[in-house]
Amino acid sequence: MRGALSGLRVVERCGTMGQYAGKLLGDMGADVVKVEPPGGSEARGVGPFVDDVPGPNRSLGFWYFNTNKRSVVLDLGEAGGREAWMALVGAADIVIEDGRPGELSNLGLGYEEAAARNPGLIWCAITPFGQDGPWARFEATDLVSLALGGAMMMNGYDAEDAEGAPPIRGHGDQGWLTGCHYAVQGILAALLWRDRTGEGQFVDCSVHEAISSTTEVALPYWFTKRVDVIRQTGRHAAAAPTERWLYRAADGRWTLIFGVGRDNASWKQIKEWFQGEGFGRQFDEPRFDEPLNRQVGRGSPEAAEIAMELERFIAAHGAEEVYRGGQERRQAWGVVRSPEENLADPHWSDRGFWVAVEGEGREGSPVRMPGAPYRFGATPWALRRPAPKLGEHTAEVLKEWLGREM
Missing domain, CATH: 3.40.50.10540 (Crotonobetainyl-coa:carnitine coa-transferase; domain 1)
Structure with a gap:
């Protein structure tokens, strides 16, 4: 073709x-x-x-x-x-x-x-x-x-x-x-x-x-407010500090959490998951029902409390469990992976992503590269x-x- x-x-x-x-x-x-x-x-x-x-x-x-x-x-x-x-x-x-x-x-x-x-x-x-x-x-x-x-x-x-x-x-x-x-x-x-x-x-x-x-948010913040954004570990720069996205799991690996319960349907699933294991008992309070209150970067006490419970929850679970459990509940969560972990992930192979490339010194013994x-x-x-x-x-x-x- x-x-x-x-x-x-x-x-x-x-x-x-x-x-x-x-x-x-x-x-x-x-x-x-x-x-x-x-x-x-x-x-x-x-x-x-x-x-x-x-x-x-x-x-x-x-x-x-x-x-x-x-x-x-x-x-x-x-x-x-x-x-x-x-x-x-x-x-x-x-x-x-x-x-x-x-x-x-x-x-x-x-x-x-x-x-x-x-x-x-x-x-x-x-x-x-x-x-x-x-x-x-x-x-x-x-x-x-x-x-x-x-x-x-x-x-x-x-x-x-x-x-x-x-x-x-x-x-x-x-x-x-x-x-x-x-x-x-x-x-x-x-x-x-x-x-x-x-x-x-x-x-x-x-x-x-x-x-x-x-440069995403930097230019709009300066054009509209004359404010410089600040750098933050593993997440978007912002005009003011926001809640963290990186959390260490029980097995020592890092997870990246982008948002928690950004809509009410997924928030209900997150609550049930957390509360079923003894975390986030306060999440049933009406103040958590408003999605904007739950969003990071808005300075709300609710977002800060969610981040604290999230850190405790992740610290009690393995990184893959957090990643898979979050994805099952339609959360954009992932694991910070090393190169060798990516190479071993079956998703790439199932998609036919890798290609074999030969060259001088590797004739008949190709190296694997992105396709x-x-x-x-x-x-x-x-x-x-x-x-x-x-x-x-x-x-x-x-x-x-x-x-x-x-």
């Missing part, structure tokens, strides 16, 4: 910042050609590596972010490499690049030059701060992007957990991944426009702006090929796309 984007040709010239955008398109069926310099993308040098042995084809991160792509090596410092680049983008539907603003244009290899030959081309540039403006040429890592975008201001710990603790970065290149998600949304919107008009266009994706649009993040009924996500070895497909792509022999 064909993927949703089968038939689309994508040229990707990205390092660590923009590579996820190409993966998202490739995993949906697009033919993604990753153009790399002779030494390979910088992403090939990011560990961990297979058996802790570095090498251009052994980065496990590269394996994940570059599935369903083909690798072509071009030296844009040479006339032959520049000519091949322009031929490839002339044959492409989409270009994704994450170089500095003007980097390719200064070589005569940018969007304007490509669009003159290929007016239906969609060109997406992913940069830290966009193509123009006073910060356009500033450098940024994922950490810097999260800091300047505002997300880090909201992540950290309660003062009683870690007094004076600084803002905390969410790990895993969350800023860059956010930018890539927005880039793909922009590309898909541009494709819809091209389907109607035949016109391509330039998509300017700023990671800074993508992150700033996902489809969504399901299509008619055009399924598919792992068609593992991440490419450096330059593995140069001759193949030049012949297939351009009719050239190496």
Whole structure:
């Protein structure tokens, strides 16, 4: 079966910042050609590596972010490499690049030059701060992007957990991944426009702006009340301290509790569960009947009392029992799981989520990696090929796309 984007040709010239955008398109069926310099993308040098042995084809991160792509090596410092680049983008539907603003244009290899030959081309540039403006040429890592975008201001710990603790970065290149998600949304919107008009266009994706649009409550609080939110352990930042969401169970594991009895039907079930084991006797009092009184973050004594009883209840039960019992009563409760616990959970396997990926050093002994993040009924996500070895497909792509022999 064909993927949703089968038939689309994508040229990707990205390092660590923009590579996820190409993966998202490739995993949906697009033919993604990753153009790399002779030494390979910088992403090939990011560990961990297979058996802790570095090498251009052994980065496990590269394996994940570059599935369903083909690798072509071009030296844009040479006339032959520049000519091949322009031929490839002339044959492409989409270009994704994450170089500095003007980097390719200064070589005569940018969007304007490509669009003159290929007016239906969609060109997406992913940069830290966009193509123009006073910060356009500033450098940024994922950490810097999260800091300047505002997300880090909201992540950290309660003062009683870690007094004076600084803002905390969410790990895993969350800023860059956010930018890539927005880039793909922009590309898909541009494709819809091209389907109607035949016109391509330039998509300017700023990671800074993508992150700033996902800071949830911080910006609304400042815009409306000129109030800065405070960081809290394992829960939303807020203008004032709210009841905790993390509680340690009897087996020492942590549970995360998002709300308790937000509607009267589920509250009745929670009451019966607690009271059947000797907790929350006061919950039958009329003051607990109003849902708003039970909601965290509103400063009500009822919410504080519920949190105290919840802590006592969880401390007397195992984490899985709390999790399963809460879910049975339609509560958004969960367990804080370790990586090995997630790998062993049958839910993932029952859904067919994991995929097996081979590469250098693991031939015939694949590693398990996350698979489809969504399901299509008619055009399924598919792992068609593992991440490419450096330059593995140069001759193949030049012949297939351009009719050239190496």
